[in-house]
Amino acid sequence: MKLYSTLTGEATEFAPADGNTVKMYVCGVTPYSSTHIGHALSYVAFDVLRRYLEHLGFQVNHVQNFTDVDDKIIQRAQEQGIEPIELAEQFIADFFQTMDALNILRAHTYPRATEEIGPIIETIGRLVDSGHAYASGGDVFFRVEKSDGYGKLSHRTLEGMQAGSRIEIDENKEHPMDFALWKGARPGEPSWESPWGPGRPGWHIECTSMSMTYLGESLDIHGGGQDLVFPHHENEIAQSEASTGVVPFSRYWVHNGLLRLGGDKMSKSLGNLVSVEEALEQFSPDAIRLYFLSSHYRSPLSYSDEGCAAMERSLERLRHALDRDGGPEPVLNEAEGLVEGPTSETLDAEPYRRQFFEAMDDDLNTPRALASLFDLARDINRSSDEGRPVAEAQDTLRDLGGILGLTFAQRSGDDGAGTAGAGPFIDLLLETRTALRQARQFEQADRIRDGLEQLGVSVEDTPNGPVWQFRAS
Numbered sequence: 001m002k003l004y005s006t007l008t009g010e011a012t013e014f015a016p017a018d019g020n021t022v023k024m025y026v027c028g029v030t031p032y033s034s035t036h037i038g039h040a041l042s043y044v045a046f047d048v049l050r051r052y053l054e055h056l057g058f059q060v061n062h063v064q065n066f067t068d069v070d071d072k073i074i075q076r077a078q079e080q081g082i083e084p085i086e087l088a089e090q091f092i093a094d095f096f097q098t099m100d101a102l103n104i105l106r107a108h109t110y111p112r113a114t115e116e117i118g119p120i121i122e123t124i125g126r127l128v129d130s131g132h133a134y135a136s137g138g139d140v141f142f143r144v145e146k147s148d149g150y151g152k153l154s155h156r157t158l159e160g161m162q163a164g165s166r167i168e169i170d171e172n173k174e175h176p177m178d179f180a181l182w183k184g185a186r187p188g189e190p191s192w193e194s195p196w197g198p199g200r201p202g203w204h205i206e207c208t209s210m211s212m213t214y215l216g217e218s219l220d221i222h223g224g225g226q227d228l229v230f231p232h233h234e235n236e237i238a239q240s241e242a243s244t245g246v247v248p249f250s251r252y253w254v255h256n257g258l259l260r261l262g263g264d265k266m267s268k269s270l271g272n273l274v275s276v277e278e279a280l281e282q283f284s285p286d287a288i289r290l291y292f293l294s295s296h297y298r299s300p301l302s303y304s305d306e307g308c309a310a311m312e313r314s315l316e317r318l319r320h321a322l323d324r325d326g327g328p329e330p331v332l333n334e335a336e337g338l339v340e341g342p343t344s345e346t347l348d349a350e351p352y353r354r355q356f357f358e359a360m361d362d363d364l365n366t367p368r369a370l371a372s373l374f375d376l377a378r379d380i381n382r383s384s385d386e387g388r389p390v391a392e393a394q395d396t397l398r399d400l401g402g403i404l405g406l407t408f409a410q411r412s413g414d415d416g417a418g419t420a421g422a423g424p425f426i427d428l429l430l431e432t433r434t435a436l437r438q439a440r441q442f443e444q445a446d447r448i449r450d451g452l453e454q455l456g457v458s459v460e461d462t463p464n465g466p467v468w469q470f471r472a473s
Contacts (some may be wrong), residue, residue, distance in 0.1 A: 001056065001363045003221075004298065006229060006253040007153050011363045016220045017251060022053055022060045024209040025250075026107070027224035027232070030067040031091035032076045035098045036273040037288070037303060038259040042225050044289055045256040045297040045364075047104045049223075052360055055403050063214045064107035065207060065224055066092055068114050069200055074189055084190055087115065098276035102285045103405050111210040113201060117192045120201045120209040123243050124181045124194075132242040135196045137172035138184025144177045147238040148404040153253060154230040161230070179235050181205045204235040208249075212240065222250035226298075227259055257300040274303060284411040287312040293404060310460060313467035314374070319408050320427065322398060324384040326391030344466035347383040349396035352376040356400050366404065373400060374465060381427055426457060430466045 004011040013402050026046050029039055064253050068088040099106070113120070124140055127133035132146045144150050151157055162177055169176075180202040185191035191198040201209075211219060217240075224233065233253065240249040261272045279328055282305065290311040295301045320467040322349045339467060352372045359368035376397050380390045401408060429448050436445040452468070459468045 001052070002363050003252055004363045005251075005253065006255050007248070007250075009155070014059065014252065017218065018220075020059055022221065023215040023219045024050065024060055024062050024063070024221040024223065024420065025207070025215055026064045026222075027207060027228055028067065028110070029064040029091075029095055030070045030072060031088045031095060032070070032073045033091060034273075034275040034277065035091070035095045036275050037279050038225075038273070039095075040098070040104075040276050040279075040288065041259045041292050041301065043099060043104050044102065044292045046223050046254075046404070048293065048297075048366065048403075049221075049254070049364060050105060051403055051405060052364065054145060061109075061215060062105075062107040063109045063111065063172070063211060065210050066095075066110060066112045067203060068092070068112045069190055070203070078188070086258055092276075097394060098280075100225075101280055102289065103407055104275065105405075107301065109214050111214060113206040113210070114190075116213065117201065117207070119213050120205055121182075121192075121194050123209045123212070123239075124201075124205060126243045127181065127400035128240065132239070133181055134174065135182075136174075138199065139172055139180055140196050140198050141173055141178040142181055142235070142239050143174065144238065145175055146180070147242060149241075150238050151234065153234045156230070175465065179204060179231065187390050204232055205239060206234050207232070208240045208243070209211060212244070217244045217246040218248065219250040221252045221254055223254040223256075226255045229253075231254055234301050244250045256297045257295070260300055260302045261362045279308070283308045283312055284315065284409070286406050287315050289405055290315055290370070293370060295368060297364055310462060310467060313460065314462065315408075317427075317465075317467060318373065318397065318401065318406075319410070320409055321380040321419055322394050324380060324394070326384075326389060326394060342413050346389045347379060347393040349376060349393040352379075352393075353396055353400065356403075360403070369400075371403065373397060377425075378431075378465065382431070385428065426452065426468055430468065434466065 001014045002011040003014040024046075026043075029035065050062055053060050066088070069084065073084045077087040080087065096106075124133065127142065128135065128140065131143070133140055133142050151161060154161075158177060181204075182194060182196055183199050183202055184196075185198040185200070189200070191200055211222070222233065222236075239251050241247050261274065287308055288311075291308050292301065294311065312470055352375060355372040355375075356369050359372065361366040362368070376393060380393050380397065383390045383393070398408065429452065433445045433448040436442075436448070452459055457468050461467055
């Protein structure tokens with residue numbers, strides 16, 4: 001399996017440092033509002049990465065944090081007249097509920113910044129003692145000029161970073177790009193005692209300390225969205241390697257592309273959010289997951305209701321293939337001691353399985369992997385129409401879909417009534433229409449589509465073939 005690392009800028013064969021164990025840290029949420037589908041895109045990507053690694057036989061130790069003390073949490077809590085920790089707990093519960101609904105495997109450990117203050121202070125202390133950090137005005141800052149490789153993840157120079165950033169003037173800093181490891185206490189904010197006075201940890205040092213506490217001084221995979229490359233992950237590398245002297249801090253830096261809405265990155269600060277709860281009111285968890293996986297994890301993706309609706313219809317094609325009659329089973333002729341039947345040749349699913357794994361081995365190319373599933377579903381339908389056994393192929397489709405986290409379950413409250421009887425005939429008509437179009441007999445092909453439209457069946461052509469659904473009456 002080849003995996004792309006932002007640090008090296010290339011995909012290389014993945015192998016963990018410690019035999020069969022993969023140490024994977026994924027940056028978690030700052031819980032001050034509802035979990036949105038931008039979060040879901042990221043955690044679906046890392047869920048698939050973990051599922052695939054485990055399918056390959058690796059033992060994955062997955063750690064994901066909660067930044068449960070932060071300026072935004074404090075501000076929102078003050079607006080609501082509650083304690084910051086109460087607000088954080090409310091949205092941590094929301095996070096778990098929505099991730100479970102999307103069939104995202106839970107991490108093995110979920111450390112919280114407020115519960116890791118001791119190790120965080122110890123990490124800062126090592127940096128101060130080595131001269132990589134300094135106390136000033138009640139805060140503690142990291143000296144970026146002491147980090148020889150600062151900028152190696154984002155592939156930028158210190159001068160370029162400074163020129164491209166809006167930096168507030170802080171007289172306590174030795175260099176404008178120095179960043180806070182410890183923030184001195186302010187009135188009305190939560191704080192903890194430290195050798196540098198009361199305060200709370202900075203954002204970057206939290207992840208460094210928590211990842212090293214639970215996974216050690218060097219990781220195999222560190223993940224998050226592309227918006228975390230700079231400054232968050234860049235600063236993590238600098239302070240982590242300076243505090244331990246161990247290089248590299250992480251062997252692979254994996255970043256997913258960002259979800260956009262109306263041309264802008266979806267984010268809490270911009271207020272252009274669609275919550276996971278809102279999305280699940282319209283679409284099944286599998287359809288949302290399918291929509292995310294139809295694009296490569298490193299590519300940006302624009303969210304739309306139309307796109308998810310198309311995936312809902314595509315998903316029905318996969319479900320329909322799994323619902324087909326598996327065909328006659330072999331039986332034992334006890335008199336002669338021989339296995340007899342079935343008389344028709346079983347559909348061979350091995351080529352589709354091979355295509356699936358070739359795609360996944362290529363830096364998790366889920367669009368190609370999905371194409372192999374749809375090809376297999378198409379041939380399951382054809383073989384079933386011909387009376388050929390397809391049960392083994394259906395098992396393959398179910399197994400491969402499971403690696404991608406698909407359950408193939410119907411939406412809550414949708415038992416598939418109305419489609420079960422007509423589905424095979426509609427599929428047959430659409431296969432005929434496809435053949436007509438390939439033969440450039442467009443008039444006859446259009447007659448099939450128009451006839452289906454008159455019967456209340458809408459048809460949409462997609463890169464994976466036509467998908468259909470009954471229009472609401």
